[in-house]
Amino acid sequence: MRYLSTRGEAATADFQDVLAAGLARDGGLFAPASYPTIRPEEIRALPGCSYASAAERLIAPFVGEAIPGPELSSMITRSYASFRHPAVAPIVQVDDNLFVLELFHGPTLAFKDLAMQMLGPLMERALRAKGERACVVGATSGDTGAAAIEAFRGLDRVDVFILYPHERVSDIQRRQMTCVEAPNVHTIAIEGTFDDCQAIVKGLFNHHAFRDELKLCGVNSINWARVMLQTVYYFTSAAALGAPDRPVSFAVPTGNFGDVLAGWIARRMGLPIERLIVATNENDILVRAIETGRYEVRAVQPTQSPSMDIQVSSNFERLLFEACERDASSVRALMGNLAQNKRFDIGAGPLARIRAEFDAYRTDENETRAEIARTWRESGYLLDPHSAVAIHAARKALAHRPRTPVIALATAHPAKFPEAVEQAAGVRPQLPPHLADLRGRRERYDVLPNDQGEVERYIRARAHRAGASA
Numbered sequence: 128m129r130y131l132s133t134r135g136e137a138a139t140a141d142f143q144d145v146l147a148a149g150l151a152r153d154g155g156l157f158a159p160a161s162y163p164t165i166r167p168e169e170i171r172a173l174p175g176c177s178y179a180s181a182a183e184r185l186i187a188p189f190v191g192e193a194i195p196g197p198e199l200s201s202m203i204t205r206s207y208a209s210f211r212h213p214a215v216a217p218i219v220q221v222d223d224n225l226f227v228l229e230l231f232h233g234p235t236l237a238f239k240d241l242a243m244q245m246l247g248p249l250m251e252r253a254l255r256a257k258g259e260r261a262c263v264v265g266a267t268s269g270d271t272g273a274a275a276i277e278a279f280r281g282l283d284r285v286d287v288f289i290l291y292p293h294e295r296v297s298d299i300q301r302r303q304m305t306c307v308e309a310p311n312v313h314t315i316a317i318e319g320t321f322d323d324c325q326a327i328v329k330g331l332f333n334h335h336a337f338r339d340e341l342k343l344c345g346v347n348s349i350n351w352a353r354v355m356l357q358t359v360y361y362f363t364s365a366a367a368l369g370a371p372d373r374p375v376s377f378a379v380p381t382g383n384f385g386d387v388l389a390g391w392i393a394r395r396m397g398l399p400i401e402r403l404i405v406a407t408n409e410n411d412i413l414v415r416a417i418e419t420g421r422y423e424v425r426a427v428q429p430t431q432s433p434s435m436d437i438q439v440s441s442n443f444e445r446l447l448f449e450a451c452e453r454d455a456s457s458v459r460a461l462m463g464n465l466a467q468n469k470r471f472d473i474g475a476g477p478l479a480r481i482r483a484e485f486d487a488y489r490t491d492e493n494e495t496r497a498e499i500a501r502t503w504r505e506s507g508y509l510l511d512p513h514s515a516v517a518i519h520a521a522r523k524a525l526a527h528r529p530r531t532p533v534i535a536l537a538t539a540h541p542a543k544f545p546e547a548v549e550q551a552a553g554v555r556p557q558l559p560p561h562l563a564d565l566r567g568r569r570e571r572y573d574v575l576p577n578d579q580g581e582v583e584r585y586i587r588a589r590a591h592r593a594g595a596s597a
């Protein structure tokens with residue numbers, strides 16, 4: 128499989144290049160040259176497969192020749208063995224036609240593990256084959272960082288630098304990143320917002336000399352491999368509810384648009400998804416964009432669901448690329464506008480194409496608390512605030528289309544956000560045993576100003592250079 132940049136000015140790349148690069152050199156995101164088709168009878172067969180074998184079938188066409196089949200198979204099996212539920216991503220019914228897809232059974236209790244646990248081995252393999260080392264650099268609003276650290280800690284060929292917004296992630300999220308004793312892990316608290324962290328990381332990647340010298344790799348949700356790996360649970364959960372013979376909709380709590388984009392790709396691959404429901408908290412740039420056609424960046428509001436406190440949804444560029452019928456020059460123009468004016472207008476044609484598949488709902492802070500309380504009271508099911516945003520949007524969608532089942536993605540375990548959950552539901556969620564002692568562990572991190580140059584100096588001083596070690 129070849130990959131192209133959404134901005135059309137970078138050379139095409141193969142899976143290994145895309146894996147290592149994150150961003151394309153022209154600042155665009157990689158998209159596969161074409162989407163494979165999964166036949167209806169293959170979807171029907173999924174409920175009889177393990178998660179790992181479903182994943183193997185679904186991602187093999189994107190990986191192509193890059194990894195031999197048996198090796199890919201054993202990498203996948205090992206990656207998903209770290210999950211504490213035999214189904215990996217089970218579904219639970221919480222109301223009429225309303226289902227929760229539990230994506231929090233991995234090591235860091237958030238859905239990012241589903242992709243990251245596999246990304247670590249994929250990158251280590253690619254680096255070993257080339258005899259190289261690399262620096263993974265990522266910005267996190269909380270969960271990506273923990274998932275990346277968990278996936279890359281102790282690997283031989285990778286140093287990990289994670290930037291998170293100082294004092295804007297939950298205590299547990301921070302401890303999952305800072306209480307790690309691995310010499311290749313570096314956690315940096317930036318005096319700024321998540322968008323500032325993301326802007327620094329983008330700046331590092333666009334500083335080509337630095338990027339090449341340090342061999343930077345991106346693991347943010349702009350990394351294609353993550354989006355690809357996230358298509359799997361759309362298929363497995365829809366098939367468990369009767370797809371392809373019964374259409375379903377998905378409600379997806381959204382920040383960077385990576386997860387819901389994976390749903391769009393699953394649909395493109397042949398999964399009959401009726402509606403893709405974009406669920407945001409008060410940081411509602413995507414809801415406004417889909418309602419009005421104007422994508423306009425505003426100040427970030429801190430909420431109970433910090434992993435969605437994002438104003439620039441990077442993966443939206445991939446959807447724009449498709450909605451513009453892959454006309455990279457249109458995407459370049461829109462992104463140029465965004466960089467200059469902090470906004471752009473989606474044209475009428477692309478907007479109509481987006482609205483044909485997506486609905487979007489915003490859930491405010493009071494509604495989030497009320498949803499946690501209601502689902503606990505009515506169904507005895509404890510939601511974390513991100514998942515509550517999805518359930519709330521799902522209920523709105525069901526009011527319009529009561530006959531289509533909605534699967535709401537539960538992206539974090541409630542114990543990751545114990546204060547918010549306890550305040551809303553009156554019960555305190557407990558951490559699973561493997562994390563029960565987290566509060567007692569020693570923290571290790573550095574605070575840096577919101578300044579790309581400072582971050583470059585920090586990384587250069589700590590990275591093991593290519594070739595410096597075996």
Ligand SMILES: *Cc1c(COP(=O)(O)O)cnc(C)c1O
Pocket residue numbers: 237238239270271348380381382383384385386387434435513538539
């Ligand atoms: C990252 C994250 C999201 C948002 O996912 P995107 O792919 O950025 O849209 C939602 N919920 C939780 C718990 C997350 O960690």
